[in-house]
Amino acid sequence: xxxxxxxxxxxxxxxxxxxxxxxxxxxxxxxxxxxxxxxxxxxxxxxxxxxxxxxxxxxxxxxxxxxxxxxxxxxxxxxxxxxxx
Ligand code: SF4
Numbered sequence: 384x385x386x387x388x389x390x391x392x393x394x395x396x397x398x399x400x401x402x403x404x405x406x407x408x409x410x411x412x413x414x415x416x417x418x419x420x421x422x423x424x425x426x427x428x429x430x431x432x433x434x435x436x437x438x439x440x441x442x443x444x445x446x447x448x449x450x451x452x453x454x455x456x457x458x459x460x461x462x463x464x465x466x467x468x
Contacts, residue, residue, distance in 0.1 A: 384449050385441035385467045386456075390415045392463035402458050403451035406444070418442050441467060 386406070388399075395414035399407035408419045444452050444466075456464040 384444045384452070386418065386444050386452050387441040387465050388416055388418060389463040389465065390417075392461045394461050396460065398458045398460065399455035399464060402455040403448065406448055406452055407455055441465075 388407075393415045395409055395416065397409045397416070399416050400409050406418060407416050409416050452464075452466065456466055
């Protein structure tokens with residue numbers, strides 16, 4: 384499963400972060416959600432500094448995080464979280 388965010392549609396309300404804080408984080412200054420961590424977290428890198436670099440790139444979701452990513456997708460009011468199975 385892979386996931387991405389269309390930041391043009393993101394309202395920055397933080398529901399995704401509430402449902403799945405390991406994967407999503409809102410940049411307060413930008414007012415948009417970013418995807419953090421995932422593979423980088425598994426490799427022990429500083430996930431706070433890892434942001435989704437562009438709109439089109441998708442991230443492989445580790446199996447233990449698929450449920451919370453799906454919950455975030457369902458909770459997103461602007462439906463800007465996209466999951467590819
Ligand atoms: S739930 Fe959707 S609209 Fe809200 S911050 Fe997350 S991606 Fe953006």
